[in-house]
Amino acid sequence: MFRRLPDLGGETVNFTIDGRPATARLGDTVAAALLASGMESCRTTPVSGAPRAPYCMMGVCFECLVTINGIGNRQSCLIPVAEGMAIETQKGARSIASEYSAKGDAA
Amino acid sequence: MKTIKDVAALSECYDLLVIGAGPAGMAAAATGAEQGLSTLLIDENPAPGGQIYRGITTTPVAAKETLGADYWRGTDLVRDLTASEATYAPETTVWSVGPAAEGPSDPGRMEVGVSVGGAARLIQARQVIAATGALERPFPIPGWTLPGVMTAGGAQIALKTSGLVPDGRVVVAGSGPLLYLLTAQLRAAGAKISVMLDTTPHENWGRAIRYASDFLRSPYLGKGLKLLLGAHRGMRIVRGITAIEADGDSRVRSVRFRHGSKEEELPCDVLLLHQGVVPNINLANAVGCALDWDDDQLTWVPQTDEWYETSVKGFTIAGDGAGIGGAESAALRGRLAALGAGHRLGRLSAKDRDQMAAPVRTELMRAGRGRRFLDVLYRPAKAFRVPKADDTIVCRCEEVTAGKLRETVALGVAGPNQMKSFLRCGMGPCQGRLCGLTVTELIADTRGVSPNEVGGYRLRPPIKPITLGELAALPKTPAAIKAVER
Amino acid sequence: MTQNSAIRLESEIAVIGGGLVGSATAYGLARQGARVLMFDEGDIAYRASRGNFALVWVQSKGLGMPEYATWTKASAEQWSTLAKSLRDDTDIDVAHHQPGGFILCLSEAEMEARINAMRRLHNQPKMVQYPYEVLDHDETKRRLPAIGPDVVGSVFCPLDGHVNSLRLFRALHTAIARLKVDYRPNSPIESIKPDHDGFLINGPWGQARVQKVVLAAGLGNARLAPMVGLHAPVRPSKGQVIVTEKAAPFLHHPMVTVRQTDEGGVMIGDSQEDLGFDTVVTPPVISLMAQRAVRMFPLLAGLNIVRTWSALRVMSPDGFPIYDQSQSCPGAFVVTCHSGVTLAANHTLTLAHHILEGTLPASLEAFSSRRFHVSSAA
Ligand SMILES: Cc1cc2nc3c(=O)[nH]c(=O)nc-3n(C[C@H](O)[C@@H](O)[C@H](O)COP(=O)(O)OP(=O)(O)OC[C@H]3O[C@@H](n4cnc5c(N)ncnc54)[C@H](O)[C@@H]3O)c2cc1C
Numbered sequence: 023m024f025r026r027l028p029d030l031g032g033e034t035v036n037f038t039i040d041g042r043p044a045t046a047r048l049g050d051t052v053a054a055a056l057l058a059s060g061m062e063s064c065r066t067t068p069v070s071g072a073p074r075a076p077y078c079m080m081g082v083c084f085e086c087l088v089t090i091n092g093i094g095n096r097q098s099c100l101i102p103v104a105e106g107m108a109i110e111t112q113k114g115a116r117s118i119a120s121e122y123s124a125k126g127d128a129a
Numbered sequence: 130m131k132t133i134k135d136v137a138a139l140s141e142c143y144d145l146l147v148i149g150a151g152p153a154g155m156a157a158a159a160t161g162a163e164q165g166l167s168t169l170l171i172d173e174n175p176a177p178g179g180q181i182y183r184g185i186t187t188t189p190v191a192a193k194e195t196l197g198a199d200y201w202r203g204t205d206l207v208r209d210l211t212a213s214e215a216t217y218a219p220e221t222t223v224w225s226v227g228p229a230a231e232g233p234s235d236p237g238r239m240e241v242g243v244s245v246g247g248a249a250r251l252i253q254a255r256q257v258i259a260a261t262g263a264l265e266r267p268f269p270i271p272g273w274t275l276p277g278v279m280t281a282g283g284a285q286i287a288l289k290t291s292g293l294v295p296d297g298r299v300v301v302a303g304s305g306p307l308l309y310l311l312t313a314q315l316r317a318a319g320a321k322i323s324v325m326l327d328t329t330p331h332e333n334w335g336r337a338i339r340y341a342s343d344f345l346r347s348p349y350l351g352k353g354l355k356l357l358l359g360a361h362r363g364m365r366i367v368r369g370i371t372a373i374e375a376d377g378d379s380r381v382r383s384v385r386f387r388h389g390s391k392e393e394e395l396p397c398d399v400l401l402l403h404q405g406v407v408p409n410i411n412l413a414n415a416v417g418c419a420l421d422w423d424d425d426q427l428t429w430v431p432q433t434d435e436w437y438e439t440s441v442k443g444f445t446i447a448g449d450g451a452g453i454g455g456a457e458s459a460a461l462r463g464r465l466a467a468l469g470a471g472h473r474l475g476r477l478s479a480k481d482r483d484q485m486a487a488p489v490r491t492e493l494m495r496a497g498r499g500r501r502f503l504d505v506l507y508r509p510a511k512a513f514r515v516p517k518a519d520d521t522i523v524c525r526c527e528e529v530t531a532g533k534l535r536e537t538v539a540l541g542v543a544g545p546n547q548m549k550s551f552l553r554c555g556m557g558p559c560q561g562r563l564c565g566l567t568v569t570e571l572i573a574d575t576r577g578v579s580p581n582e583v584g585g586y587r588l589r590p591p592i593k594p595i596t597l598g599e600l601a602a603l604p605k606t607p608a609a610i611k612a613v614e615r
Numbered sequence: 616m617t618q619n620s621a622i623r624l625e626s627e628i629a630v631i632g633g634g635l636v637g638s639a640t641a642y643g644l645a646r647q648g649a650r651v652l653m654f655d656e657g658d659i660a661y662r663a664s665r666g667n668f669a670l671v672w673v674q675s676k677g678l679g680m681p682e683y684a685t686w687t688k689a690s691a692e693q694w695s696t697l698a699k700s701l702r703d704d705t706d707i708d709v710a711h712h713q714p715g716g717f718i719l720c721l722s723e724a725e726m727e728a729r730i731n732a733m734r735r736l737h738n739q740p741k742m743v744q745y746p747y748e749v750l751d752h753d754e755t756k757r758r759l760p761a762i763g764p765d766v767v768g769s770v771f772c773p774l775d776g777h778v779n780s781l782r783l784f785r786a787l788h789t790a791i792a793r794l795k796v797d798y799r800p801n802s803p804i805e806s807i808k809p810d811h812d813g814f815l816i817n818g819p820w821g822q823a824r825v826q827k828v829v830l831a832a833g834l835g836n837a838r839l840a841p842m843v844g845l846h847a848p849v850r851p852s853k854g855q856v857i858v859t860e861k862a863a864p865f866l867h868h869p870m871v872t873v874r875q876t877d878e879g880g881v882m883i884g885d886s887q888e889d890l891g892f893d894t895v896v897t898p899p900v901i902s903l904m905a906q907r908a909v910r911m912f913p914l915l916a917g918l919n920i921v922r923t924w925s926a927l928r929v930m931s932p933d934g935f936p937i938y939d940q941s942q943s944c945p946g947a948f949v950v951t952c953h954s955g956v957t958l959a960a961n962h963t964l965t966l967a968h969h970i971l972e973g974t975l976p977a978s979l980e981a982f983s984s985r986r987f988h989v990s991s992a993a
Pocket residue numbers: 080148149150151152153154171172173174178179180181182221222223224260261262263264265282283285286307310406412447448449450454455456457459460593
């Protein structure tokens with residue numbers, strides 16, 4: 023859907039999308055990094071299961087929600103991507119029960 | 130300028146708290162600090178700029194002509210801000226503003242809920258200027274929720290902040306001067322835009338013409354002509370569009386549109402929508418500011434006085450959040466707002482304030498020249514504000530359709546708040562930002578009354594997401610304990 | 616304001632107020648074939664029915680008036696009949712569930728107070744009997760694995776349940792529309808006058824002549840009741856509520872202050888404040904509500920809040936419902952309560968029938984407002 027302009031320079035950042043490695047440019051928001059990586063949709067809705075992708079890129083539509091480092095429903099268009107980030111696309115409503123037990127296991 | 134990224138490092142109280150680091154907020158903060166006011170500037174983005182100057186200190190798009198001279202004009206504002214004594218808190222959101230319950234009582238003292246990196250706090254401000262700007266008007270067409278359909282402004286943000294351009298078969302659709310600007314920037318950056326679908330109603334020309342003389346004397350004329358001429362080069366423009374539909378399964382695959390009696394369908398990978406911007410009034414609404422329906426701009430506009438103070442004492446709105454006037458006007462209004470606040474704080478005498486404001490007001494007059502013509506000319510068509518097709522989604526979050534809304538009006542639901550209860554429209558995470566105007570206009574249209582009579586959603590804090598954990602950590606009062614513990 | 620006042624209406628019964636109480640009563644009346652007019656205010660109004668917590672709640676109700684416990688239990692028991700009737704009439708599923716509910720306690724003191732309250736409630740003479748269990752932390756944890764260490768124990772009652780109260784609101788309005796109730800929003804009532812065999816009802820919109828009138832105007836009843844020889848000294852009690860984003864189902868029982876809706880959002884309620892008609896949401900109150908909820912269920916801490924609100928309960932001096940027929944103006948009734956969700960089944964299936972018959976039975980005598988005259992004389 024999006025491609026990057028050639029010769030932008032800048033530092034690169036490594037992260038994962040659903041476990042697959044990807045790279046972004048330092049300064050990208052997570053949403054931009056996902057668009058640049060060829061992702062088509064970042065979640066399905068809790069109401070009907072329809073796929074959605076970032077729509078406004080400015081924090082007002084809440085379509086860009088993804089799981090970042092184990093925390094669901096983060097607004098990816100407002101969050102800068104960081105080295106080592108684990109980003110997951112979401113299916114339907116966020117499961118706080120599994121987020122919570124994963125956090126417990128990690129601790 | 131001092132930068133703070135930790136909620137604990139914020140002071141208990143600021144003389145002036147400015148929300149939003151677009152042109153209005155940057156100008157207000159610099160002007161406030163210049164008067165010696167302890168000034169805090171908060172913005173949810175990682176860097177200053179707001180929408181027009183988004184990423185101006187960080188953009189990787191080096192070629193100046195891609196984003197254009199108007200974009201780079203923001204450098205001056207950033208320089209003034211950086212040179213000032215203001216404190217700047219990036220990646221920080223304001224989720225509530227309300228009257229301060231305790232503490233020294235100066236009229237207008239406010240309590241402001243802020244959140245940084247997952248930690249919330251309440252701080253106080255003696256004056257608040259909301260420079261929260263605008264957002265793109267909802268564009269409810271069938272298929273607008275499909276991946277691959279986004280706002281043209283969203284694509285511009287991806288370009289400014291990350292140097293991304295839409296790829297594949299790109300179609301832009303809508304109306305307004307910004308649509309042409311965004312299209313030109315994306316094309317300058319190398320996007321191949323195959324077609325522009327212009328939805329500006331033909332009739333608008335007839336109405337706009339009487340405001341043309343001001344426009345002809347304004348700088349908009351030259352800029353507009355350049356954009357129009359540019360647009361015609363290498364891009365098909367279809368005018369008089371009366372219906373658009375995005376089609377696809379897991380993402381947009383094609384776009385269908387009608388112009389005159391003709392219907393066409395084109396393959397499409399990215400569909401960019403834009404039909405103007407409207408004030409982002411969520412905060413003002415939650416604070417309780419009186420709002421009026423503006424029939425020219427087809428949106429809610431907060432009531433303000435000549436210093437942009439709202440009906441809520443101590444709460445001022447500067448920039449496009451107080452009515453769309455454009456970036457230049459936003460910065461000027463930011464300065465006036467800060468002068469007004471300085472006077473109310475006893476920092477400036479009325480005489481000094483007025484003297485300092487006089488040249489700003491002159492500039493503001495000049496900057497506003499020609500706007501009326503543009504407003505009237507690019508008043509978006511009803512078909513794209515009040516969707517005709519019943520299966521068009523109006524509330525994206527709760528997936529409520531136009532048909533369902535009309536059916537529910539027929540039950541006797543007279544306004545958006547009862548509608549919200551009945552259908553959940555406006556109850557999702559976007560808090561009605563993407564459906565509020567449509568719901569109001571659709572109810573008004575179905576009932577045959579004015580939007581002002583129908584009213585808008587009533588909102589409450591938090592107007593930006595905070596977690597239960599963040600909220601739980603805030604201070605309690607004895608009254609709260611009495612109210613809750615039973 | 617005279618331009619619309621030309622409207623002239625005529626009907627058998629007028630219900631004043633289109634909240635849950637008015638619409639449930641109107642539904643009951645219309646189901647039995649009555650011709651009903653229902654008057655309501657507009658989009659912005661004090662309307663508890665839009666802001667409630669959606670419990671169909673039994674345990675803890677009726678201390679001081681055992682008849683209220685009987686009445687509440689009866690409503691909980693016939694709630695599934697109401698839900699089915701609404702589904703049949705409107706195709707709307709109001710998500711009524713009765714899995715049993717908990718009151719969780721966060722300290723030994725709270726636990727003791729709760730146990731005492733339950734004991735006093737059930738030791739009252741004439742108290743209807745129903746099962747409840749006092750559970751310690753471990754047993755509560757076995758049944759509600761998500762609780763945190765701060766939960767000392769709980770009281771569980773199998774009769775407790777919840778619904779989707781907004782869908783209930785819509786279903787009632789849809790049902791009455793299908794049954795040809797003439798619903799009149801934006802039509803406030805200013806005065807009611809007894810007239811021959813009926814009543815003349817007036818507002819800025821015009822006038823209606825009806826044989827019977829049911830006051831179901833929530834807080835508005837206080838002003839309207841004396842016009843027809845009734846007494847409904849209700850006052851507002853403010854309640855603040857928080858709701859979160861949708862989450863996958865994890866909470867399968869309602870608590871009195873925390874529940875997960877069928878749509879996934881978690882609701883956290885609800886404070887009680889006596890501040891007149893003030894409806895501002897205040898951070899310290901919602902903060903404490905959030906803190907208690909997170910102590911009950913630590914996994915809630917990461918959920919984002921999407922909305923908060925405050926709404927006004929319709930509270931009588933002793934907190935119990937008022938059901939009365941006017942002695943001086945027979946045919947005028949008042950129906951008001953602070954648990955209009957719980958009691959909706961009774962209002963539709965039982966009370967409406969009595970109103971149509973024209974007499975309230977002896978079993979409802981306890982709810983007459985005469986009880987307030989007695990206590991003020993004492
Ligand atoms: C997507 C988009 C793109 C635009 N592009 C252009 C353009 O290229 N050229 C042009 O002339 N005009 C453009 N505009 C019009 C725009 O309104 C400008 O006129 C100008 O940016 C307005 O300036 P402002 O200071 O009023 O607000 P803005 O520039 O919009 O700044 C508001 C700032 O406040 C922040 N904010 C809002 N709410 C909160 C909160 N609760 N907490 C913390 N921060 C908050 C926002 O993130 C934003 O940074 C654009 C508008 C939009 C919506």
